[in-house]
Amino acid sequence: MTPPFAEFIGTALLLLLGNGVVATVLLNQSKGQNAGWVAITAGWGLAVFVAVFSVARISGAHLNPAVSLAMAMTGRLPWEMFGPYVAAQMLGAIAGSSLVWIAFLPHWKMTPDPALKLAAFCTAPAIRNAPANLACEAIGTFVLVFGVFCMKGATGSPGGAAVFPIDLGALGALPVGLLVFAIGLSLGGPTGYAINPARDLGPRIAHAILPIAGKGGGDWGYSWIPVLGPLTGAALAAAAYQALGSF
Numbered sequence: 001m002t003p004p005f006a007e008f009i010g011t012a013l014l015l016l017l018g019n020g021v022v023a024t025v026l027l028n029q030s031k032g033q034n035a036g037w038v039a040i041t042a043g044w045g046l047a048v049f050v051a052v053f054s055v056a057r058i059s060g061a062h063l064n065p066a067v068s069l070a071m072a073m074t075g076r077l078p079w080e081m082f083g084p085y086v087a088a089q090m091l092g093a094i095a096g097s098s099l100v101w102i103a104f105l106p107h108w109k110m111t112p113d114p115a116l117k118l119a120a121f122c123t124a125p126a127i128r129n130a131p132a133n134l135a136c137e138a139i140g141t142f143v144l145v146f147g148v149f150c151m152k153g154a155t156g157s158p159g160g161a162a163v164f165p166i167d168l169g170a171l172g173a174l175p176v177g178l179l180v181f182a183i184g185l186s187l188g189g190p191t192g193y194a195i196n197p198a199r200d201l202g203p204r205i206a207h208a209i210l211p212i213a214g215k216g217g218g219d220w221g222y223s224w225i226p227v228l229g230p231l232t233g234a235a236l237a238a239a240a241y242q243a244l245g246s247f
């Protein structure tokens with residue numbers, strides 16, 4: 001398995017489990033309906049855990065164009081691999097969210113609100129304010145990327161693709177899952193914490209393509225914020241980490 005293909009598999013797993021918990025909580029007649037925000041943030045944290053331990057040894061388990069950008073900026077991912085990684089992540093996100101559509105196939109028709117259906121694919125702000133929403137996404141992604149850099153050994157040797165070593169078997173991937181859980185609990189309220197361009201844009205594309213019963217529009221006017229915000233936050237985190245001497 002090549003590293004880009006591993007990124008495809010890992011990102012597909014991430015979106016299948018991550019958006020799967022959102023669909024579980026939001027869609028009508030789901031056994032987990034109305035389980036709440038803590039269930040969603042816990043589900044996303046566990047989704048990251050599963051996705052990371054599945055492919056970390058092969059690709060480093062970036063699963064996120066913002067993480068790949070930060071790794072390339074700091075010399076931990078060759079720039080020529082950045083494009084293939086991002087393409088694989090985007091395709092994996094589309095594939096994973098499409099599997100969510102299949103898994104919950106009878107529930108889309110039973111859920112009349114198009115906004116809830118869209119929310120099972122991509123994010124939307126609680127209060128629509130572009131500067132504030134952009135800042136929230138940048139801050140959340142800064143915490144993610146800076147936290148990853150600070151994990152002992154998390155970025156491997158310069159020039160390599162590795163991000164998350166699995167020194168304790170699968171449990172070696174647990175810290176990043178807990179980090180995403182913490183970000184969701186503390187910073188996820190304003191925007192739904194995409195903190196990952198592929199996580200939002202890939203499923204938004206899938207929502208536009210798939211024949212989802214009773215779907216509405218894709219809120220494309222907002223779609224640039226979960227892309228630009230995370231990329232900005234990741235770039236700032238990489239710069240801050242280097243400025244502090246890569247401690």
